[in-house]
Amino acid sequence: MKLSLPILALLAAGLALAAGLQPLDEAGYQQLLASSKGKVLVVNFWATWCAPCRKEMPELVALAAKYRAKGLQFVTVAIDEESDAATAAEFVAKNKVPQPAYIKRFRNDEKFISMVDPRWSGGLPFTVVYDRTGRKVRVFPGEVNIRELEETLQKLL
Amino acid sequence: MTTLAAFAAALVMLGAPGKVDVIKATDLDGKPVEIQTAGKITAVIFISTQCPISNDYNERMKALYNEFSPRGVQFVFLNANSTESSAEAAEHARKHGFPFRVLKDVNNVEADRFGAEFTPHVFVIGKNSEVIYRGAIDDSRPADKVTRRYLQDVLNAALAGKPLPVTETKAFGCTIKRVKKST
Numbered sequence: 626m627k628l629s630l631p632i633l634a635l636l637a638a639g640l641a642l643a644a645g646l647q648p649l650d651e652a653g654y655q656q657l658l659a660s661s662k663g664k665v666l667v668v669n670f671w672a673t674w675c676a677p678c679r680k681e682m683p684e685l686v687a688l689a690a691k692y693r694a695k696g697l698q699f700v701t702v703a704i705d706e707e708s709d710a711a712t713a714a715e716f717v718a719k720n721k722v723p724q725p726a727y728i729k730r731f732r733n734d735e736k737f738i739s740m741v742d743p744r745w746s747g748g749l750p751f752t753v754v755y756d757r758t759g760r761k762v763r764v765f766p767g768e769v770n771i772r773e774l775e776e777t778l779q780k781l782l
Numbered sequence: 783m784t785t786l787a788a789f790a791a792a793l794v795m796l797g798a799p800g801k802v803d804v805i806k807a808t809d810l811d812g813k814p815v816e817i818q819t820a821g822k823i824t825a826v827i828f829i830s831t832q833c834p835i836s837n838d839y840n841e842r843m844k845a846l847y848n849e850f851s852p853r854g855v856q857f858v859f860l861n862a863n864s865t866e867s868s869a870e871a872a873e874h875a876r877k878h879g880f881p882f883r884v885l886k887d888v889n890n891v892e893a894d895r896f897g898a899e900f901t902p903h904v905f906v907i908g909k910n911s912e913v914i915y916r917g918a919i920d921d922s923r924p925a926d927k928v929t930r931r932y933l934q935d936v937l938n939a940a941l942a943g944k945p946l947p948v949t950e951t952k953a954f955g956c957t958i959k960r961v962k963k964s965t
Contacts (some may be wrong), residue, residue: 674956
């Protein structure tokens with residue numbers, strides 16, 4: 626059986642969904658922020674093509690587990706195209722990345738980047754910390770300094 | 783803080799380099815290179831050997847160089863990643879048949895000055911040595927989904943002496959791997 630590229634892309638997207646990668650657009654990000662009020666929220670933007678992102682993920686996942694009971698919500702957003710959706714889903718499953726785990730489906734990458742943080746150029750990884758009121762309190766461009774992130778969380782939780 | 787001081791602080795935060803009279807780097811044999819910008823339109827592009835995003839732009843960068851270099855645009859391709867050696871950059875350039883020279887930005891000095899953060903990150907310097915554009919090459923990693931060709935449009939406008947269609951854009955890319963500097 627010969628499958629066309631659009632059908633393969635749909636299959637990849639389906640696999641990603643099955644593995645728990647939910648599509649996220651601009652409105653979805655705002656909803657996520659709104660629904661996370663009352664918790665400390667850490668959002669990590671990563672991609673399958675980003676080596677430092679893959680490297681830091683296990684530490685972030687461990688930190689998320691450590692502070693989950695205290696009210697930490699850890700959310701990941703994969704900055705991958707549909708063609709890499711299955712690879713992203715596989716990485717999430719293998720590394721036991723907690724849910725909700727998202728994959729980008731932004732209408733406009735540039736506007737999304739500015740919406741998350743005007744100082745962000747788009748380089749990955751990028752991690753944002755919000756306090757319980759939904760206020761953005763810290764951003765980590767590039768690889769997270771895990772000690773600094775933990776200190777930030779301890780102050781907020 | 784005065785409004786002017788606040789604006790200056792914001793510029794520093796965004797990494798605006800101000801006037802760039804000369805770009806200092808080393809060639810892939812380790813020899814120092816200085817590139818003057820006065821009187822020329824210069825496109826500085828920070829690239830990577832390993833970053834898949836940067837590599838997705840190899841053919842587009844070659845096409846831009848082949849189109850605009852004969853029209854007088856000076857291109858400076860810089861590799862500022864501390865994790866990528868000169869030998870690796872040379873092999874990468876050979877493998878991909880780059881028609882342009884790649885330079886090494888040792889200790890990411892120019893990346894710091896420009897505020898370059900990811901690859902491929904572009905800075906266009908005008909004839910007066912001021913940075914007139916910073917951002918992405920275009921608006922889509924997959925070449926077949928490009929709708930806006932930022933760098934091409936900026937260079938065409940700059941060459942024609944027309945207002946630039948855009949001065950700053952953002953895009954997803956690989957963070958430049960900087961050397962750790964003591965503070």
